[in-house]
Amino acid sequence: MYLEHINLVVADIEAMLKFYRAAFPHWHVRDEGQGEWNGKPRRWIHFGDDHHYIALSDHGEGANRRLEGHxxxxxxxxxxxxxIEAVTARLNDAGYPIAKPGATEPFRKNVYFIDPAGFEVEFVEYLSDIPAERNFNQESQR
Structure with a gap:
């Protein structure tokens, strides 16, 4: 089993595409269309590759949840x-700063960005193929 897609309701699909094209330059718009969601018109797209994608719909209203809140x-x-360095460089070059650096861990590197709709996106690079090492957390060892 694997996660095939995530469906995000946003206000601006083009702004989202700019961010995700920088993160995933090999992805493309797989499908798109227009429809209605509970009486409100919307445009939708599926942006991804042959195995995974992000579904985006532009009928969002209001702000995303405050990430520092509860x-x-x-x-x-x-x-x-x-x-991870290449992903970080592409996003920085496209104008997206790192929102939060990841923890210093011996078997992984990670970094967090905020996409244009306010979703926090983590990118992680594992430095080991051993599950116990990949899941190692120095904080839990103290």
């Missing part, structure tokens, strides 16, 4: 990369 909702989602 509201129920999505905290973040993460993607594994084999080159």
């Amino acid at each position: 509201s129920v909702g999505l905290a973040h989602f993460a993607y594994v990369t084999n080159n």
